[in-house]
Structures are given as C-alpha cells and as structure tokens.
Amino acid sequence: MDSNLEVVNVVGWISYRQELDLSALADTFATRSEITSVTYEPAENHWVQSNFAPDDTYVAFYRSGRCSITGVDSVEQFKDVVGRVNTVMRDLLEFDFTPESKVSNIVVTASLDVKISLEALALQLGLENVEYEPEQFPALIYRASDSNAVILVFSSGKILCTGLNDLDVIEKTMEAFTEKIDLDT
Template identity: 25%
Template sequence: MASPLMGGGGGLSPIMRSDAGPPAGHMEGGTGGPSAETLRFVASIKLTNVVATVNLDCKPDLKSIALGARNAEYNPRRFPAVIMHIKEPKSAALIFSSGKMVVTGTRSETDSLQAAHKYTTIMKRLKCAANCTEFRVQNMTASCDIGFPIRLEGLVMDQPRFCSYEPELFPGLVYRMYNPKIVLLIFVSGRIIITGAKTRRDMDAALEKLHPILLEYRKMPAAPSSVPVKEGPMSAGGGGRGGVGKRKR
C-alpha cells in the first residue's frame, strides 16, 4: 500500500496495527470523498500570513522613497531594502533597488494583492515609475486544531521518512508532505501549523490527507482507576448507628 503522502507513487507504507483506528485515506459511506469530520477539520484552517512577490518594472530610488513616504525606513547598513508599512490591509513591504518587492503580513491572497497595489501607488506619487506586475504568492502560513491530543512518538516511529521529532529541541513534530509540498508542525495538544503552501487548495488537500492519518494516533484518555472503599466504623457490626442497638429502658 503506497503512503497517502506520496500521491500514488512508491514509498513508505504506513504500518498497520491491531489497535489502529480507520486506515489512512478512510472514506465515509463509500462515496469516494473525505468524511464529514475531515471536511470540518479542513474548514477550520485560519490563514495567519501570506508572503507574495511583485516586479515593479523599474529601478526605484530607495533614498527618495524612504524620505518621501510615511511609515518607511531605510538603513542600507543593516538591510538593503526600504521597509514600508500600511494599516489597511495591515502589511509590510520590502522594496529592493533591483525592482523586486516582497509583501508580507496579510491574511489572504486578496489582501496581499490589494496591499501590493497600494504600495505601488505610493511610489508613483513619489515620481517613481512603479507598476504592480508578476504578482505571485510564495508562501502561506496557517493554523488549525484537530481537537484531540496526538501520540507524536508513535507517528514518528511508524513514518520516519516524513517525520522528525526532537522534543528536547522543539516541542512540535515536523511533518514533510511531498504531494502537495507542504511542511506541517504538529503538537501533542492537536494544534497544527501549516507552512510552505502557495495556494489554499494545497492546504486543503494536505489536511484531507493528514486527518485520517492522525486519527490513528489519537491519544485516548486513561481509564479511571477503581479505588476500593474502606468500611468505616459506622458501617461495621449490626444495623443502625455504628451497629449499636437501642438502649433498654
């Protein structure tokens, strides 16, 4: 059985255990689609950062931009780009003398593109012949919570090709998925951070594959231990209070 992470290619087969839950890729009702639980999990993704690049079609004068624009700073000894901020959509831009611009800090592709156009407009007002061309999303970061604790030790033992886990250095397990190419940080609490995606579709596809796998490593709560009840002095002997009969008059 090919690993669900390899997209049909060869590779490591997941180790099936007698105590495992539904196998990886388990579908509900035989419909060929993800289960309702998986779809709810995928829908819980929250984008936290989008990084995009833009070609300005010019060689901007960074000193002029830094002097003329609000919320802009330029210290070439520390970093070879102008750092500019805008409040709506909240973001930052790194403007390089080569004509490349990096936009970061937004929480959607639409906001990232809108921010790129706003930065370009600011530069045009400063007599810079900038245009917003070749807009491309380079990285999307998101977070979600699967809703139950995970046995990370079992996951890394069964799938070492995809996982690395060194709790002494970092509390999360690093899960490298190859199709789609995405990195996931998985914590024992069930919290997951997704990075490396270039589209929301890639994120959805990654979590649809990951969810049934993590179900196999769900950490079940320990069964409560039964403590024997010791008999007190009130329950010893005969009936009544402390086994003492009624006094005869």
C-alpha cells in the same frame, strides 16, 4: 477539515522590473500619508522596511525592484495591499504596466481537537519524512514527500501548514495528512 482551517499569514511579492533607489524611496515614503512607518538602515539591512495604512501591512522593498508583502490574513487582503502599494509606486516610478504580483506562501492553522503523542506520531509517519527533536523545538515537523508542504504538529493537537500558495491545495494537503494519521495513538 476545511471549516477548521484558519489563514494566519499570506506572503507574496510584486516586481517593478527596474532597480530601485532605496535611499530616495525611503525619503519619499517618509512624506506619504499612506505609509505609517519607514526604515532604511543600509548598514544593517539591504532593504526599505515600511508599513502601509490602514492596517500597517509590512512591505519590504529591495534594490532589485521587488517588494515583499507579509502579514495579511487572506488572499483578498493581499490583492488589496498590492493595489495600494502599486498606487504609491505608480506615482513615484511613473510606469504604465501592471506589475507582476504573486502569493508565494500561505500559512494556515487548524486543530485536531485531541492531544497527540508526538513520539508515536513520528513513528507512525515514518522517520524519513519527520523531524522531531523536542529538546530543540516543541513540534513534530512533517515534510510532505509529494509537495513543498511543511506541517508542524504540536502535542496540543494544533497543526500549522506552510510552504504552499493555493488554498485548495492546502485544504487537500491537510485533509490527506489528517487521514494518514491515527489520532488514537
């Protein structure tokens, strides 16, 4: 199944271990060529929204000194963005430490290559681990009892896994899930 997995989003954070002046940060970001857009509207949001060149990666900065990165499609790209963000922030904050960073969630998709009866699958998986309300959401939601994984299954056979931050664990979780289900149902 691993060749079928496609990473579609990697989410993570960086901590600068100090409070950030968001208004000053937004003003400075507006003058930086590495940042393609910046928005700070404290009446609407309590964070600075920015996009970093060259791929317009979304980075949100919070007063707490943390920032979140979302929308990259690999762990390697996440590390690259962390490096670019740290370069800009080092210029602004003049710190002499390596900020802590971590991938907090990786979203992957795959295809089972068959149409699936979600009603039958809900019964097969056991209702205690499943949410399926087709009038509310078009997918079956399976919560793995042994991890933080959440797997969405669509009748088209497309599946999505979220809630984990390690590709090896994701691969094993997806393999265990597909082995657990009877696709002939």
